[in-house]
Amino acid sequence: GQQLNQSPQSMFIQEGEDVSMNCTSSSIFNTWLWYKQEPGEGPVLLIALYKAGELTSNGRLTAQFGITRKDSFLNISASIPSDVGIYFCAGFNAGNNRKLIWGLGTSLAVNP
Amino acid sequence: DAMVIQNPRYQVTQFGKPVTLSCSQTLNHNVMYWYQQKSSQAPKLLFHYYDKDFNNEADTPDNFQSRRPNTSFCFLDIRSPGLGDAAMYLCATSRETRMETQYFGPGTRLLVL
Numbered sequence: 001g002q003q004l005n006q007s008p009q010s011m012f013i014q015e016g017e018d019v020s021m022n023c024t025s026s027s028i029f030n031t032w033l034w035y036k037q038e039p040g041e042g043p044v045l046l047i048a049l050y051k052a053g054e055l056t057s058n059g060r061l062t063a064q065f066g067i068t069r070k071d072s073f074l075n076i077s078a079s080i081p082s083d084v085g086i087y088f089c090a091g092f093n094a095g096n097n098r099k100l101i102w103g104l105g106t107s108l109a110v111n112p
Numbered sequence: 113d114a115m116v117i118q119n120p121r122y123q124v125t126q127f128g129k130p131v132t133l134s135c136s137q138t139l140n141h142n143v144m145y146w147y148q149q150k151s152s153q154a155p156k157l158l159f160h161y162y163d164k165d166f167n168n169e170a171d172t173p174d175n176f177q178s179r180r181p182n183t184s185f186c187f188l189d190i191r192s193p194g195l196g197d198a199a200m201y202l203c204a205t206s207r208e209t210r211m212e213t214q215y216f217g218p219g220t221r222l223l224v225l
Contacts, residue, residue: 003154031212042116042202042216043155088154092212099169100214102154 002027006089006103013079014111021087021106022073029091032065032072033100038085046087047074081110115139116217118203124223125193133188133220135203143211144186146178147202149219155202161186162208190222198224 005024013019023032031050035043047058049065049072056063062075072091076083089103116137125131135144142163147155159168161180175197177189190197200221204214 033212033214035216040219040221042118042204042219045213045215048213094211098211099157099160100212104154105152 002101004089004091004101004103006106008106009104010107010109012109012111015079015081017079019076019079019083019108020073021089022071023089023091023103024071025091025101026070027091027093027101028069029093029101030069031092032063033090033092034061034063034072034074035088035090036085037088037105043088076108079108079110081112084108084110116203116205116215118201118217118220120220121218122221122223124225125190126225127195128192131190131193131222133190133201133222135186135188135217136184137203137205137217138184139205139215140183141205141215142183142208143206144180145204145206145214146176146186146188147204147216149200149202158188193222193224195224198222 033048034046036046037043047056047063052065052069053067054065060077086105086107088105090100092100119134145160146158149155157169158172175191179187200219202219203217206214
């Protein structure tokens with residue numbers, strides 16, 4: 001099935017560093033979402049973006065809905081050890097059988 | 113707190129022995145989803161209920177069935193589990209007017225022996 005191109009696949013950073021990850025698609029989406037999943041748990045919704053160009057923050061997290069509607073990025077500022085996990089982007093288009101299309105995830109490790 | 117609850121968190125079954133996973137929600141959402149997630153992969157949608165209307169994904173095996181007796185509860189039945197069905201099973205919910213914004217439960221890890 002269709003998948004989004006998410007990069008990087010993995011990151012290993014020092015505590016306090018900023019992190020950036022992005023997702024791109026060949027298709028247009030009406031909504032972009034960013035989820036975080038910790039080992040053995042379900043994905044937790046971090047940020048939902050509903051409008052092209054929208055820039056939204058949630059604490060140290062900031063995400064943007066690309067103006068072309070084909071991409072989105074997530075930034076994490078001043079990373080801390082509890083930021084460890086897998087970050088997934090997902091896109092939604094009401095015409096796409098009304099289901100989420102997922103990226104393959106970015107695995108983040110933070111060295112204290 | 114309003115939430116999505118999955119029981120059990122871990123389930124061990126034998127090859128070919130039917131198993132049922134359960135999900136309940138206190139969000140009062142009309143739409144409920146079941147996903148399968150294997151290691152290092154994104155969640156894969158199996159099916160969803162739009163209220164009582166069941167929507168099966170084209171590539172979901174017949175071995176997987178679902179029941180939704182009321183708004184709050186949804187069950188995933190695996191009729192004859194194979195080794196390849198070992199995975200994390202995730203339940204999610206959304207409002208019908210915001211199907212893109214899905215809230216996930218903690219998942220049930222299924223092991224098939």
